Amino acid sequence: MRRSFLNYARAGALAGLLAMSASAAHADTLQQDLKDLSEKQIEDSVEFAFGNALFFMFHEAGHLLVSEFGLPVLGREEDAVDTLSTLLLLEADDDVFDTALIDSVDGWTFSADASEAAEEEQALWDAHGLDRQRAFNMVCLMVGKDPKKFKQSADDVEMPQNRRQECAGEFQKAHDSWFGVLKPHLRTGDKKSKFTITYKPAKTKDLKDYVDLVKEAKVLDLLSELLSSLYVLKDGIKLTAAECGEPNAYWSADEREVTYCYELMQYHTQTVAKYFREEESGDNSESASNESDEEESSTKPTISKNIIGTATPRK
Numbered sequence: 093m094r095r096s097f098l099n100y101a102r103a104g105a106l107a108g109l110l111a112m113s114a115s116a117a118h119a120d121t122l123q124q125d126l127k128d129l130s131e132k133q134i135e136d137s138v139e140f141a142f143g144n145a146l147f148f149m150f151h152e153a154g155h156l157l158v159s160e161f162g163l164p165v166l167g168r169e170e171d172a173v174d175t176l177s178t179l180l181l182l183e184a185d186d187d188v189f190d191t192a193l194i195d196s197v198d199g200w201t202f203s204a205d206a207s208e209a210a211e212e213e214q215a216l217w218d219a220h221g222l223d224r225q226r227a228f229n230m231v232c233l234m235v236g237k238d239p240k241k242f243k244q245s246a247d248d249v250e251m252p253q254n255r256r257q258e259c260a261g262e263f264q265k266a267h268d269s270w271f272g273v274l275k276p277h278l279r280t281g282d283k284k285s286k287f288t289i290t291y292k293p294a295k296t297k298d299l300k301d302y303v304d305l306v307k308e309a310k311v312l313d314l315l316s317e318l319l320s321s322l323y324v325l326k327d328g329i330k331l332t333a334a335e336c337g338e339p340n341a342y343w344s345a346d347e348r349e350v351t352y353c354y355e356l357m358q359y360h361t362q363t364v365a366k367y368f369r370e371e372e373s374g375d376n377s378e379s380a381s382n383e384s385d386e387e388e389s390s391t392k393p394t395i396s397k398n399i400i401g402t403a404t405p406r407k
């Protein structure tokens with residue numbers, strides 16, 4: 093299923109990333125968030141935030157496809173669209189998207205580490221799986237498709253060997269199921285669906301650099317290109333980037349709108365920047381979190397409790 097959007101992704105995404113790493117030097121808040129990091133770390137941080145943005149956008153694309161095509165969802169929708177997001181990124185078979193997958197697994201791990209360090213109660217009732225489970229679900233599909241390419245991610249999350257072996261079958265089943273139900277909706281002709289793409293200005297000056305980052309990385313354009321290349325959707329779906337007041341992304345069926353919040357880009361940037369700083373200070377060992385209470389917690393990026401990848405309730 094190699095389509096033209098892949099070339100777009102490579103060219104657009106990389107150009108955006110490089111441009112942003114370079115222009116980070118004149119950005120205020122972004123510069124603040126990336127302070128003291130080396131050039132390489134800054135580049136990696138931007139790439140990490142971008143990779144996680146892609147995963148979230150594809151996750152919301154999953155809600156969009158379920159909703160627009162009236163697809164059956166057997167099981168929890170949040171799990172199902174995490175799976176689809178991973179499958180779409182894997183299907184691209186492209187370095188940019190593979191890196192996005194690896195970065196997203198790390199994203200869940202960082203988020204789980206932060207919640208555990210803050211002794212937050214695990215939200216067992218939540219519509220989403222726990223962050224670590226979301227990481228495992230992704231890794232299983234990744235090694236299920238290519239155990240060599242994604243070995244490091246499986247090692248990083250300490251996935252047992254016997255579990256890894258089950259993943260090939262799970263990947264195949266998920267792949268065939270998802271692309272099976274989507275097949276009748278595949279685009280065959282030249283006519284592409286039209287989306288309305290809007291990068292809204294930030295309401296607060298603090299996020300202005302992140303607006304530029306999301307814009308230059310062409311986060312919404314990538315999603316539009318992917319969806320319109322692959323599927324026949326009714327025109328007029330809105331893809332919007334906005335300041336939302338929390339790090340999140342969501343699909344609204346009523347509005348026919350995917351929203352990506354600039355705060356999510358900032359959250360992922362701050363998270364990985366924090367990781368790099370702790371790495372420098374040798375503070376990333378397993379035991380490090382035990383005694384790092386009061387002062388440490390004030391430097392943590394603010395994390396809303398249930399970030400991430402929600403669908404606004406459908407009636």
Ligand SMILES: [Zn+2]
Pocket residue numbers: 151152155170173400401402403
């Ligand atoms: Zn969701």
